[in-house]
C-alpha cells in the first residue's frame with residue numbers, strides 16, 4: 312500500500328528566498344498537488360543568528376504571493392506543529408538524550424583548536440580530514456577531568472564503519488563511504504541542535520514521505536539516515552529522496568548574487584508576475600515532455616512527475632524569463648492588468664490613486680500591453696500623462712533644440728491646432744501628410760521630435776495613441792513650450 316504523499320519545503324531563510332529555494336518549493340508544491348498529497352511548509356530556524364523574524368515573515372509572504380499554498384505550516388497550522396524549529400527545541404533535546412542513552416551518540420569534549428590541529432595532521436598525512444572518534448569511549452575519569460577543566464561538550468553521532476546506500480529518485484542509487492562521513496555533531500556546546508538532527512527528527516515526526524530538495528544537500532543524506540536509524544525507524548518507512556539539479560547562472564557557475572538577480576523579491580519589485588516566475592522556474596530542470604514553454608500552474612500540477620526531472624544542472628536564462636513574463640502580461644484581461652499596474656504607479660509616485668487617474672491608466676494600458684516586459688516599466692512610460700509640472704528630460708533637450716526640430720514642431724503646431732477630432736488616427740493622418748510627405752522628413756526624425764515635445768522622453772508608448780490620451784490642450788501647450796525652449 313502506498314502511503315499518502317507528504318512533501319515539505321523547509322527553508323532556513325537567512326535572507327530573501329532566492330531562485331533556487333523557490334524552484335525547490337515549486338517542485339515540492341507541484342508534486343504534492345499532482346499526487347493529491349500534502350504540502351508541508353516548515354521553517355528551519357535553529358540558527359537564530361542568521362534566520363530572523365523579518366526573513367521568516369518575508370518567506371511566508373513570498374510563498375503566498377507565488378500562490379504556493381501549503382496545507383500544514385506557519386499560519387495554517389496542522390496536526391504536527393509547531394512548524395518553526397525554534398519552537399521545537401525540547402523535542403530535539405529529548406531525542407539527543409535518547410541517542411546518548413542508547414549508545415548511538417556521545418559527548419565530545421574536544422576544543423575547536425584541538426579539532427583543527429588534528430585535522431591539520433590528517434591533511435598532512437593525506438587522510439580525509441574529519442572527526443577521529445577520540446571521545447567515542449571516554450572513561451568516567453576522563454569525563455570527570457574534562458568537566459573539571461570547564462570544557463563544554465557537544466553531542467556527536469556515532470557513525471559505524473561501512474557505507475550508506477540510498478535510492479535517489481532522480482539520481483538512482485547513491486553510496487557514501489563512511490570514511491568520508493565522520494561522527495557528526497547533533498547538539499552544540501550551548502545545547503542548540505544542528506540542522507542534521509532537527510531536519511531528520513522533523514521529517515520523521517511530521518510524516519514526510521518525499522524529500523525533494525536541492526542537490527547541495529545530497530551529502531547530508533547519509534547523516535540524516537543515521538538519525539532515522541537511531542530513532543528506530545524501519546527502513547521501509549524512510550522518506551524517499553529526490554535531489555534536484557543545481558541551478559547555474561548564465562555563465563555556468565553556480566547561481567549567486569554575482570551572476571544575476573537571485574532574490575525573488577527583486578523580481579517581484581521589478582514587475583514580474585508570479586505566474587511567470589513559476590512558469591519559468593518550472594522549466595529549470597523539468598520539462599512537460601514536449602517543447603512547450605508556456606504552462607499554467609494548473610497544467611504544472613497535472614503534468615509534474617519526478618521522472619521528468621532532469622539530473623543535469625539547469626541554466627538560468629533571464630531572456631527566457633523576460634519572454635515568458637511578457638507573454639503572461641499579454642494574457643491578462645484589462646482589469647487584471649490594471650490591478651497589477653496600480654501599485655507600481657502609486658509606489659513610483661506617478662499617481663495618488665484617484666478615480667480619475669485610475670480611469671486614465673486604464674485607458675492607457677491597451678497601448679502598452681503588447682510592448683512591455685515587466686510591470687516596472689509602466690510608471691516611466693505613462694508618467695507623461697500625470698506630471699503636474701511637465702519638463703522635457705535633460706538628455707533629450709538637445710534633440711529638439713536645433714533648427715530642424717523647431718521647424719518640425721512649428722509645423723506640427725500649425726497643422727494640429729485646427730484639428731476638431733482629436734483621435735490617434737486623425738493626428739497620424741495630419742502629421743504624416745505634413746511632416747513626411749510635404750516636408751520630406753524621415754519618420755524617425757519627425758516623430759521623434761514630436762514625441763520628446765509631448766512626452767518629455769525618447770521612450771514612450773506609441774506616439775499618436777499617447778497624444779490622443781494626453782488630450783489636445785496639453786499637447787498644444789507642450790509643443791508651444793518646446794518651440795520656445
Ligand code: GLU
Nearest residue numbers: 321322323355510524528
Ligand atoms: N533548511 C535547509 C536549507 O535551507 C534545507 C532543508 C532540507 O530541505 O533538507 O538549506
Ligand code: ZN
Nearest residue numbers: 419420421446
Ligand atoms: Zn572529542
